Amino acid sequence: MGSLSRQRPAKRVTIKDVAQxxxxxxxxxxxxxxxxxxxxxxxxxxxxQEAIHSLNYRPSRVARxxxxxxxxxxGLIIAEIETPLFLQALHFIEPIARNAGYNVLLCSxxxxxxxxxxVNLLLEKQVxxxxxxxxxxxxxxxxxxxxxxxxxxxxxxxxxLTHPLNFxxxxxxxxxxxxxAVTYLVQHGHSRIALxxxxxxxxxxxxxxxxxRRALQQHGLEYNEDYVQLADFEASPETWVQAxxxxxxxxxxxxxxxxxxxxxxxxxxxxxxxxxxxxxQDVAVIGTDNQPFCTFLNPxxxxxxxxxxxxxxxxxxMLLTRLAEPHRPSEQVLLPCSLIVRESSEADYND
Amino acid sequence: MGSLSRQRPAKRVTIKDVAQxxxxxxxxxxxxxxxxxxxxxxxxxxxxQEAIHSLNYRPSRVARxxxxxxxxxxGLIIAEIETPLFLQALHFIEPIARNAGYNVLLCSxxxxxxxxxxVNLLLEKQVxxxxxxxxxxxxxxxxxxxxxxxxxxxxxxxxxLTHPLNFxxxxxxxxxxxxxAVTYLVQHGHSRIALxxxxxxxxxxxxxxxxxRRALQQHGLEYNEDYVQLADFEASPETWVQAxxxxxxxxxxxxxxxxxxxxxxxxxxxxxxxxxxxxxQDVAVIGTDNQPFCTFLNPxxxxxxxxxxxxxxxxxxMLLTRLAEPHRPSEQVLLPCSLIVRESSEADYND
DNA sequence: TTGAAAGCGCTACCAT
DNA sequence: ATGGTAGCGCTTTCAA
Numbered sequence: 001m002g003s004l005s006r007q008r009p010a011k012r013v014t015i016k017d018v019a020q021x022x023x024x025x026x027x028x029x030x031x032x033x034x035x036x037x038x039x040x041x042x043x044x045x046x047x048x049q050e051a052i053h054s055l056n057y058r059p060s061r062v063a064r065x066x067x068x069x070x071x072x073x074x075g076l077i078i079a080e081i082e083t084p085l086f087l088q089a090l091h092f093i094e095p096i097a098r099n100a101g102y103n104v105l106l107c108s109x110x111x112x113x114x115x116x117x118x119v120n121l122l123l124e125k126q127v128x129x130x131x132x133x134x135x136x137x138x139x140x141x142x143x144x145x146x147x148x149x150x151x152x153x154x155x156x157x158x159x160x161l162t163h164p165l166n167f168x169x170x171x172x173x174x175x176x177x178x179x180x181a182v183t184y185l186v187q188h189g190h191s192r193i194a195l196x197x198x199x200x201x202x203x204x205x206x207x208x209x210x211x212x213r214r215a216l217q218q219h220g221l222e223y224n225e226d227y228v229q230l231a232d233f234e235a236s237p238e239t240w241v242q243a244x245x246x247x248x249x250x251x252x253x254x255x256x257x258x259x260x261x262x263x264x265x266x267x268x269x270x271x272x273x274x275x276x277x278x279x280x281q282d283v284a285v286i287g288t289d290n291q292p293f294c295t296f297l298n299p300x301x302x303x304x305x306x307x308x309x310x311x312x313x314x315x316x317x318m319l320l321t322r323l324a325e326p327h328r329p330s331e332q333v334l335l336p337c338s339l340i341v342r343e344s345s346e347a348d349y350n351d
Numbered sequence: 352m353g354s355l356s357r358q359r360p361a362k363r364v365t366i367k368d369v370a371q372x373x374x375x376x377x378x379x380x381x382x383x384x385x386x387x388x389x390x391x392x393x394x395x396x397x398x399x400q401e402a403i404h405s406l407n408y409r410p411s412r413v414a415r416x417x418x419x420x421x422x423x424x425x426g427l428i429i430a431e432i433e434t435p436l437f438l439q440a441l442h443f444i445e446p447i448a449r450n451a452g453y454n455v456l457l458c459s460x461x462x463x464x465x466x467x468x469x470v471n472l473l474l475e476k477q478v479x480x481x482x483x484x485x486x487x488x489x490x491x492x493x494x495x496x497x498x499x500x501x502x503x504x505x506x507x508x509x510x511x512l513t514h515p516l517n518f519x520x521x522x523x524x525x526x527x528x529x530x531x532a533v534t535y536l537v538q539h540g541h542s543r544i545a546l547x548x549x550x551x552x553x554x555x556x557x558x559x560x561x562x563x564r565r566a567l568q569q570h571g572l573e574y575n576e577d578y579v580q581l582a583d584f585e586a587s588p589e590t591w592v593q594a595x596x597x598x599x600x601x602x603x604x605x606x607x608x609x610x611x612x613x614x615x616x617x618x619x620x621x622x623x624x625x626x627x628x629x630x631x632q633d634v635a636v637i638g639t640d641n642q643p644f645c646t647f648l649n650p651x652x653x654x655x656x657x658x659x660x661x662x663x664x665x666x667x668x669m670l671l672t673r674l675a676e677p678h679r680p681s682e683q684v685l686l687p688c689s690l691i692v693r694e695s696s697e698a699d700y701n702d
Numbered sequence: 703t704t705g706a707a708a709g710c711g712c713t714a715c716c717a718t
Numbered sequence: 719a720t721g722g723t724a725g726c727g728c729t730t731t732c733a734a
Binding site for chain 2: 703704705706707709710711712
């Protein structure tokens with residue numbers, strides 16, 4: 001835990017001090033603090049408020065939590081805190097939680113060990129609920145089956161559980177999103193559609209590849225492995241450039257490229273433009289994630305949106321619902337990934 | 352506070368249960384939990400560990416906090432949580448805090464009322480320290496002069512205080528950053544340098560305008576008000592396009608444009624390219640903030656970096672230092688804003 | 703080497 | 719309409 005050796009400059013003003021100053025009992029002060037004022041004499045309440053003011057008193061939630069065993073805080077364990085997309089979810093989760101009277105205690109966790117430590121900590125701090133915002137990397141969740149009975153409710157976003165666990169869960173439909181993108185391209189006359197796939201270690205990459213294959217099949221197009229190249233979004237941009245060049249070297253070259261995420265797509269855009277190809281007239285480009293910067297690329301990037309905001313909102317709402325109704329059956333939600341059409345795909349083909 | 356009416360499914364296992372199971376006193380268990388094991392008999396310790404394991408016990412930090420009056424958590428009040436740049440600071444603050452044994456409790460605050468509420472909450476939750484990550488909007492901080500003596504130490508990032516308050520503070524040098532950008536442009540042969548300024552309500556915008564004027568003067572260039580247009584980054588992108596067009600309509604038009612932030616710069620880039628101008632050969636463009644996407648624009652964007660990461664790191668470090676040494680004098684840090692040269696400015700001029 | 707008991711600041715029950 | 723008091727789960731003297 002590190003060494004927490006420090007003296008607070010001044011002793012805290014307590015409910016006792018307030019009671020004494022107002023000439024009432026602590027019970028009465030407590031009642032006043034908790035809006036149990038119906039049966040309270042006006043002047044008493046006033047004296048208490050006056051005492052609170054003049055002593056600059058703030059009730060201790062720590063003491064309150066000890067007796068109520070509720071902390072009014074929710075733990076958020078975020079795996080990919082370096083990804084702006086995931087961090088962005090915070091922007092929506094925090095206000096909803098706050099409006100419901102909860103604060104968010106943030107823990108980032110890069111791996112299983114971090115994650116276990118975070119969970120332990122949140123249990124020790126007695127948070128009222130936990131949200132996992134996960135990567136699509138496979139993580140062993142065996143330890144989650146051994147939580148104490150007193151553990152708070154848990155909501156899991158974007159994670160395939162490896163053990164039977166009946167938590168509330170939220171996923172998004174990577175397969176469906178990719179199918180939507182391919183279908184859109186086919187409808188605009190494309191038949192030579194390439195996929196820059198992400199690393200196989202990610203469930204999301206696998207699912208998108210799956211969606212790509214299925215969509216081709218649906219539209220009676222042949223799967224050509226030359227049109228599928230690895231563009232690992234964790235590797236260097238130079239590798240994405242090379243992957244793009246490999247696609248362009250195929251004969252005949254693709255007329256549309258699905259990129260493994262929006263950053264890769266931006267680099268693809270640039271690579272195409274630098275060899276003199278026009279987007280979308282010569283090649284259409286579609287990204288993945290719908291990061292904010294998509295709108296101001298040149299051309300603005302068409303992309304398969306990951307519903308991270310909805311996921312964050314739903315997660316906190318599900319948690320609040322469960323807090324209100326602990327015994328309701330657990331819920332599984334699959335959010336759609338929808339195609340957001342912008343300029344980088346807006347041309348029709350005939351070849 | 353909302354209504355927190357809920358029963359925990361199961362009673363918590365307490366230190367008492369552990370003591371009983373191990374056949375020792377709670378004191379001894381407490382000693383074991385807090386590594387005071389020097390004078391402890393081996394078998395006793397083993398029995399305790401065994402009991403902890405089999406009961407699946409987690410000590411309550413709430414109870415611990417009540418007696419130690421330390422919570423091992425730090426409050427972060429973040430004004431512009433919607434800005435990826437500010438959110439990004441979290442990625443660096445959280446791990447440092449965690450390594451030092453602290454968690455981060457997050458509060459977003461859009462205005463003064465939010466902020467006051469957040470501060471009150473953090474005081475009630477008895478966090479060990481508070482970091483303010485502020486906008487450059489002017490906010491009244493009178494209420495901060497009236498905090499109770501028991502209030503924890505505070506570190507303030509990016510805020511000009513309106514009242515005498517001796518908190519640790521971190522700023523960054525917007526004036527210097529803009530001077531660096533203009534100087535760089537002058538050295539590359541530019542003399543017609545335009546500024547898309549941000550809204551006057553922001554200190555940062557005012558400071559950048561100030562830096563622009565000073566730099567022109569330093570280099571013996573005349574201030575031409577036609578070269579200064581408003582591009583409010585809170586307004587619509589269409590207004591930035593118009594501001595850019597106004598600059599291009601000036602005779603003679605500028606050969607370089609400093610944008611109010613990177614997003615505006617991206618739109619400027621696109622606007623220039625769409626009227627057939629090449630960047631940087633015809634016009635150089637420089638952004639502000641150094642957001643991650645700068646690197647994969649086409650051309651990659653030269654920008655004046657805002658040291659948000661360093662600010663976050665320094666803030667948490669300053670807080671930890673103060674926690675260790677409460678009585679050290681307060682510290683004021685001014686971090687440099689340095690020019691990050693990329694492709695959008697890499698051409699020399701002679702006209 | 704271990705234990706008993708006071709007390710952290712509050713809530714909640716039971717009195718009056 | 720208000721108060722006394724037990725007790726939340728832990729740490730921390732002080733004693734044994």
